[in-house]
């Protein structure tokens with residue numbers, strides 16, 4: 655017997671993905687996992703975070719025009735970080751059974767947007783270059799209000815100028831969407847904004863070479 659409390663959010667995500675390709679769930683992640691991520695965030699210092707890039711060959715200056723967040727990749731060797739990775743491994747299994755998505759791996763990082771930081775409109779994957787197939791973003795901001803900015807703006811896949819939905823980065827909200835479908839951007843955050851972004855990939859590796867490298 656599957657635990658209903660555990661599978662219900664997973665089933666909701668599956669249904670949302672099937673009908674619209676995007677799922678926005680406030681308060682569906684267990685408080686235990688959220689607390690572990692918060693504790694881990696509090697342990698990390700600025701030296702544990704690096705400037706996020708948009709590609710290996712991109713110049714720092716160019717990059718700064720596109721995104722200003724700082725990231726820390728999660729690692730299963732850390733018990734607190736593993737709690738999140740384990741949860742997402744279960745989601746991977748669920749979605750593969752339910753939607754036959756063929757998800758193979760999951761990579762995830764904490765992101766901190768210092769005041770003034772943003773991430774300009776982009777897609778997380780390009781069609782035909784199947785690598786990242788499903789994006790997840792979990793927010794860890796207690797009492798975030800409209801004046802704090804930092805909203806995730808999601809645009810219509812068929813009209814990249816049309817706003818589809820606006821997401822407030824509130825504590826415990828999980829957004830899941832097809833990586834090559836939805837252009838999205840992070841508006842300027844007016845105070846420190848914390849999140850855990852992640853991507854499920856399909857396996858396109860040949861001869862044990864991971865394609866593409868992170």
Ligand SMILES: O=C(O)CCC(=O)C(=O)O
Pocket residue numbers: 765773778791805806838839840849851
């Ligand atoms: O933090 C968010 O709301 C989205 C972040 C994002 O788009 C990304 O890291 O690719």
Ligand SMILES: [Fe+2]
Pocket residue numbers: 776777778838
């Ligand atoms: Fe993104």
